[in-house]
Amino acid sequence: MxxxxxxxxxxxxxxxxxxxxxxxxxxxxxxxxxxxxxxxxxxxxxxxxxxxxxxxxxxxxxxxxxxxxxxxxxxxxxxxxxxxxxxxxxxxxxxxxxxxxxxxxxxxxxxxxxxxxxxxxxxxxxxxxxxxxxxxxxxxxxxxxxxMKVGTERIHEIVLALRNFSRLDESEKKRVDIHEGIDSTLLLLQSRLKNQQTGQIITIVKEYEKLPLVECYPSLINQAFMNILANAIDAIFNNYDCSGLSCSLPPSPQKYPLIRIRTELIDDNHVIIRIADNGLGIPKDIQKRLFDPFFTTKSVGKGTGLGLSISYQIVVDKHGGQLQCISALGEGTEFMIKIPVQLDS
Ligand SMILES: Nc1ncnc2c1ncn2[C@@H]1O[C@H](COP(=O)(O)OP(=O)(O)OP(=O)(O)O)[C@@H](O)[C@H]1O
Ligand SMILES: [Mg+2]
Known part of the structure; x- marks a missing residue:
């Protein structure tokens, strides 16, 4: 028995x-x-x-x-x-x-x-x-x-998140809660946080400060979050099978895969959103080309090389903000998005 x-x-x-x-x-x-x-x-x-x-x-x-x-x-x-x-x-x-x-x-x-x-x-x-x-x-x-009941509840959540993410009804600028946008984006990416081959799961650490509503084009800003978070996930999992990046460092499986999202209000007029991963990091010569259209280190069919150049346009050109990357090889990468609380008309 x-x-x-x-x-x-x-x-x-x-x-x-x-x-x-x-x-x-x-x-x-x-x-x-x-x-x-x-x-x-x-x-x-x-x-x-x-x-x-x-x-x-x-x-x-x-x-x-x-x-x-x-x-x-x-x-x-x-x-x-x-x-x-x-x-x-x-x-x-x-x-x-x-x-x-x-x-x-x-x-x-x-x-x-x-x-x-x-x-x-x-x-x-x-x-x-x-x-x-x-x-x-x-x-x-x-x-x-x-x-199935749990499944349908989750689908309902995802539909809400999709609606919040794309905000199709609001292609114009609007005052929104930035954290809501990040959370919806994360929900849409949820299934990618687990590596199907190794079973590894990325932990998301949120360090949200109290922020005012931010005037922005929400569907565009969410698109930038999506691009940067998707890159972070790719960087972490490529790290573990060590393909994708032109890097000879060995993978470090003892590290817990982690994405840390921090937000803060500075000088009452700007919010900063930092999205950091502990993937392999980006070699110096590549860092200069990150925002170039069609620049990618991913294999054919995996990346178009447009994610960051579009994000740059969204943050810098459309919102008058800044998008910067700080990366240390072997330690990880942080993208910093800085946007004004109030858009210039
Ligand atoms: N967090 C990161 N860690 C390591 N490398 C990164 C990270 N984010 C971006 N990169 C590098 O920058 C390159 C360009 O990123 P980008 O998002 O523009 O294009 P992509 O991810 O390759 O393709 P797409 O986003 O169009 O699917 C990536 O191919 C990768 O080499
Ligand atoms: Mg990308």
């Missing part, structure tokens, strides 16, 4: 619309059909959240018994006395409805749709997930639904 599970709540999972069943906590509880029915009772009582067990015969998949059907059956007259001390094998015929089996690569939304197509009395049965390695695991139907 083997029991294993991880009950991360759906809120802690970073679920997206594209998320697959692999990203959900799945149950792997196997019981040989030779075991006694009593053992099942014990197991279900020990694990109150266990939605069902996978039956094996000589370690090969044989079927599934769900908690609900098991207890329904055992509460019938005479069931306990008839079955309790017999092998589970005797129960299978009574308890095995059609089992819904899906691949672990299936999207959660698709699995829900398939699960909902079952006959009403089976709709709450757990779903069997077949893994790439040929094993089976179980997912609780309620948990499946709940994960």
């Amino acid at each position: 083997q029991a294993m599970h991880s009950m991360t709540s759906a809120n802690e999972l970073n679920l997206q619309l594209e998320s697959t069943l692999q990203e959900l906590p799945l149950w792997s509880v196997y019981v040989e059909v030779k075991s006694l029915v009593n053992d099942l009772t014990t197991l279900f009582k020990q694990e109150p959240l266990l939605p069902g067990i996978i039956l094996t015969k000589n370690h090969k998949y044989q079927g599934m018994i769900s908690r609900q059907r098991f207890f329904e059956h055992m509460s019938r007259p005479y069931s306990l006395s008839l079955f309790a001390t017999r092998p589970i094998e005797n129960l299978i015929n009574f308890l095995q409805p059609e089992v819904c089996i899906v691949s672990e690569e299936m999207r959660i939304v698709d699995a829900i749709q398939i699960a909902l197509q079952r006959v009403p009395q089976l709709v709450y049965e757990p779903i069997l997930v077949k893994t790439n390695s040929g094993n089976y695991q179980l997912v609780d139907f309620h948990q499946l639904l709940n994960s």
Whole structure:
């Protein structure tokens, strides 16, 4: 008998619309059909959240018994006395409805749709997930639904952030909360903060000072934040696989990947936003060319080399501000955006 599970709540999972069943906590509880029915009772009582067990015969998949059907059956007259001390094998015929089996690569939304197509009395049965390695695991139907709820809430947040980010309704200048713009941008970049290959996650440290509303073209300023933050993410992750930058320094995996965003008000008339990363930094000869249109060190298809030149136009030409880069090779890079609180007319 083997029991294993991880009950991360759906809120802690970073679920997206594209998320697959692999990203959900799945149950792997196997019981040989030779075991006694009593053992099942014990197991279900020990694990109150266990939605069902996978039956094996000589370690090969044989079927599934769900908690609900098991207890329904055992509460019938005479069931306990008839079955309790017999092998589970005797129960299978009574308890095995059609089992819904899906691949672990299936999207959660698709699995829900398939699960909902079952006959009403089976709709709450757990779903069997077949893994790439040929094993089976179980997912609780309620948990499946709940994960979708969390997913849709997140999508709602992203739509709000997109609206805030692009501020399509406000292409004109407006007084806005700069921190809101940064936060929306970060939310849109959230899925990129995790390196899919290494699993490393960038920590964002915010050191926000109290700022007045800033008169600016919000959709443009947010675009500049987006370009600079996206570069910082690229710099950090390229750092760890050491490609992309023409730099011979070894990666430093002991460092925690970090982006620090600091804001401050200076001389009552200007705000400064500093976006710093602890990527590899930028070699001196490259620093001079950063803001040139089409300058990129990224491979074809990865960068157009326009991000910083557009940001420069936005900050300097459109807002009368300053955009500077301070970088130390091997330590990281900081971009400083300085813009006036009040735009010159
Ligand atoms: N935070 C950073 N750390 C290290 N290098 C950076 C950083 N930001 C920019 N760079 C360097 O500056 C170059 C130009 O950046 P820019 O944003 O203009 O273009 P890109 O990121 O290469 O492409 P695009 O932004 O158009 O997708 C980058 O290719 C990279 O070499
Ligand atoms: Mg860029």
